[in-house]
Amino acid sequence: MKNLGLIDKIVFIFNSLAATALLLSYLLAFIPPKSFPLLSVLSLGVPVLILINLVFMVYWIIRFKRQFLLSLIILLVGYNYATNLYQFTGDTQTSEEELSIMSYNVRLYNSYGWTDEKNIPEKITKFVKEKNPDILLTQEHTVDEIGINALYPYKFVHKKGRNSEFGMAIFSKYPIIGQSSIDFPHNGNNNSIYTDVVVRKDTLRIFNVHFQSLNIKPEIDELRKADSKKLLGRIGQGFSLQQEQAEMMMKKVNETPYKTIIAGDFNNTAFSYVYAMVNKEDRFTDAFLHSGEGFGQTFKLNYFPLRIDFIWVDNKIQINDYKRFKNEFSDHYPILTKIKI
Structure with a gap:
């Protein structure tokens, strides 16, 4: 972060928080809600967190900064979650019966x-x-x-x-x-x-x-x-x-x-x-x-x-x-x- 300006440092702090929240939310699908009822609420925010991390990634790419890797890695870790959010094409076919x-x-x-x-x-x-x-x-x-x-x-x-x-x-x-x-x-x-x-x-x-x-x-x-x-x-x-x-x-x-x-x-x-x-x-x-x-x-x-x-x-x-x-x-x-x- 030492090569970043003040505004970029502030942006990266928020980026880190969003990336951490998304990574934590990935785990909630495997944690029984009875154990942590309030924490499980975070799972409702997964779609928003995915989009926020995409925005941060694009921001750093436009700025030619390697900080884009943080959100990129988090999104790749949760690739299956991204496909749950949006499907580009569907596999369709027909049968007689x-x-x-x-x-x-x-x-x-x-x-x-x-x-x-x-x-x-x-x-x-x-x-x-x-x-x-x-x-x-x-x-x-x-x-x-x-x-x-x-x-x-x-x-x-x-x-x-x-x-x-x-x-x-x-x-x-x-x-x-x-x-x-x-x-x-x-x-x-x-x-x-x-x-x-x-x-x-x-x-x-x-x-x-x-x-x-x-x-x-x-x-x-x-x-x-x-x-x-x-x-x-x-x-x-x-x-x-x-x-x-x-x-x-x-x-x-x-x-x-x-x-x-x-x-x-x-x-x-x-x-x-x-x-x-x-x-x-x-x-x-x-x-x-x-x-x-x-x-x-x-x-x-x-x-x-x-x-x-x-x-x-x-x-x-x-x-x-x-x-x-x-x-x-x-x-x-x-x-x-x-x-x-």
Whole structure:
């Protein structure tokens, strides 16, 4: 640093802090949130830290300074994290016999009027009918919603608790021969359900998951008004609950005798502990990483393209395509993958 001017020295100090924070955040995917709930919050900032380090690297390159190596090395160490953030091209193909699977958090079909847009249930039903997925997984599903229900001959619609107004659902064009709910032991409607679906001569187990919400409002003004200590504490507690829920689900996944697909609203990013837990044994492929493009944003956050909805496909199954549909009927965007059967 002795060859740097005062301003460059100050810039390099901030660069070092950003690089250290990014390196630490890489490790958080392997540290149980229950151990360090508040520290795990840093994983939400990985996308921002990656972009900040890219900016620092470009700054030093323009200045012809070897300090660019700091951010470059940190980014190379976390190369897989960068690919989780953005995909330049997707690997797509077609097969004569394909199965399409869609996951969609429908936000109660606007039952509480979160948007002024009219006829949301009808618009969601029309959208699903147009895309025509063979299997549809919905989270925050209003159990008496008849529009979607009428599109599929086979279904498993489950609400957690007698007084619940909503739950989760799996709809299928193919026969469902088994179904169950894991029922997370926490207050609220977050849960995981699964069905065994017979597709031609094969049986697939389909998990629909909705992990604990972190209760982060997408509006930047709401974040500014929030008490930072309470917000961080709530997020940390949410991460701890997500860990427990993921452990329960993965126990059932690991007992499954069939090829398996896991999809739904994780309420967390691809840099989180629960994301890493799903693929701890390299059994699954994130369909976005295989066939997606761009940031793959699935949640309407005003200040960053957040991807918190996922479709994990058993490695024994070929992924043909992945798409994200940017409509305005919920605070989540629906995602769809096509697989070869």
